[in-house]
Amino acid sequence: MISKKIKHISPSVTLAISAKAKSLKKQGVDVINFAAGEPDFDTPDYIKQAAIEAIKGGFTKYTPATGMQELKEAICEKFRRDNALVYAPDQIAVSCGAKHSLYNLLQVLCEEGDEVIIPSPYWLSYPEMIKLAGARPVIAKTDKKTFTIKVEEFRRCITKKTRAIIINSPSNPTGAVYSKDTLEKIAELAVSRNIPVISDEIYEKLIYDKLNHISIASLNKKIYELTFVVNGVSKSYAMTGWRIGYLAGRPEVVKGVAVLQSHSTSNPSSISQAAALTAIGSDDTSTRKMSEEFEKRRDVLMEGLKNIKGIECAKPQGAFYCFADVSGTGMDGLTFSKKLLDEKHIAIIPGEPFGLKDHVRLSFATSIDDIKKGIERLGEWVEQ
Ligand code: PMP
Ligand code: GLU
Numbered sequence: 001m002i003s004k005k006i007k008h009i010s011p012s013v014t015l016a017i018s019a020k021a022k023s024l025k026k027q028g029v030d031v032i033n034f035a036a037g038e039p040d041f042d043t044p045d046y047i048k049q050a051a052i053e054a055i056k057g058g059f060t061k062y063t064p065a066t067g068m069q070e071l072k073e074a075i076c077e078k079f080r081r082d083n084a085l086v087y088a089p090d091q092i093a094v095s096c097g098a099k100h101s102l103y104n105l106l107q108v109l110c111e112e113g114d115e116v117i118i119p120s121p122y123w124l125s126y127p128e129m130i131k132l133a134g135a136r137p138v139i140a141k142t143d144k145k146t147f148t149i150k151v152e153e154f155r156r157c158i159t160k161k162t163r164a165i166i167i168n169s170p171s172n173p174t175g176a177v178y179s180k181d182t183l184e185k186i187a188e189l190a191v192s193r194n195i196p197v198i199s200d201e202i203y204e205k206l207i208y209d210k211l212n213h214i215s216i217a218s219l220n221k222k223i224y225e226l227t228f229v230v231n232g233v234s235k236s237y238a239m240t241g242w243r244i245g246y247l248a249g250r251p252e253v254v255k256g257v258a259v260l261q262s263h264s265t266s267n268p269s270s271i272s273q274a275a276a277l278t279a280i281g282s283d284d285t286s287t288r289k290m291s292e293e294f295e296k297r298r299d300v301l302m303e304g305l306k307n308i309k310g311i312e313c314a315k316p317q318g319a320f321y322c323f324a325d326v327s328g329t330g331m332d333g334l335t336f337s338k339k340l341l342d343e344k345h346i347a348i349i350p351g352e353p354f355g356l357k358d359h360v361r362l363s364f365a366t367s368i369d370d371i372k373k374g375i376e377r378l379g380e381w382v383e384q
Helices: 013-026 045-056 069-083 098-109 124-132 151-157 180-193 221-226 251-262 270-281 284-307 335-346 368-383
Strands: 094-095 115-121 136-141 162-168 198-200 227-233 243-248 321-325 359-363
Touching: 013 335, 045 180, 045 321, 069 094, 069 124, 069 243, 069 270, 094 098, 098 124, 098 162, 098 198, 098 243, 098 251, 115 124, 115 151, 124 136, 136 151, 151 180, 162 180, 180 221, 221 359, 243 251, 243 359, 251 335, 284 368, 335 359, 335 368
Parallel strands: 115 136, 115 162, 162 198, 198 227
Antiparallel strands: 094 243, 227 243, 321 359
């Protein structure tokens, strides 16, 4: 009964394990949740208020399929303010989360048999979305310890069938932030081979060590023309459940996304759009506070992991994940995470769906107290 297309797609492990951790907690089990793929902060009140007002004011009908004009204008203003990028509203499509934006983009860009290059470790939805678009994911390896991108590796992966390169800085699952030099090299390569770049910048505002986020599209006019920037409100404003993401790029591709969306989901929720309009138009005080708190948590987690034998981990500079090599414990990532949940009630995500079997992903979107408690439990368990 089920199509081949769907049979070859794996379910999202991140969503499955996060759901299991939440459900165990509900049953009263003392779970330490290092699996979360979303901020544990609540959506700020002023954003919620905008949604309440939208409901009361009757803003409860269809909007244009790829979002209302005011929101597109606010997104253009955000790109200008934060990323020095100039877009017109017809270059913006708003969708039901950045995941949906990425999905749509791949559907619109890819032909059957095309190839899309992704650096490994990668966010686990990329390969599955690429397959759903009829294309084939091609994996570019990064440095196993630092996760630094080697542009030569990208070059090696390019064939006549290459349709796009996906980059993701700050990265899920490694927290790596691409340097300007790396971005320039990727841009140079993409421009010289005329390959579109999909730049997933969903974690742009969760960035540490006083680093600044750089969008590859802002480097020069040529790479601007080839880049599709994907972003959203999920991570920056703790709005994962509201489902608003967006993309920006060439108008003809954005038009393609509009056609696809007009026959699939139609517009993202009008109420969520009203909330996103307030979020994107506001100053970033609450986002900055959240980011500062994540940075403190990262430091506590890294300090704790340093003292656990058999676990090695590069320091993340953005997002809220670290990607640790656990091969020194004699276990692969899958065995490690399964046993850890069963025996110590600590939820983490195995590295395999992100492209590295010996690794696990730990999220620090959880309280400092839980991080400390989790590290203690983890240390005792590994020692045993
Ligand atoms: N890209 C990356 C790298 C992510 O981690 C996520 C989080 N799920 C998304 C895109 C999509 O986020 P959303 O659909 O909630 O906007
Ligand atoms: N981006 C999050 C994660 O990687 C959310 C889960 C998902 O959308 O897959 O955990």
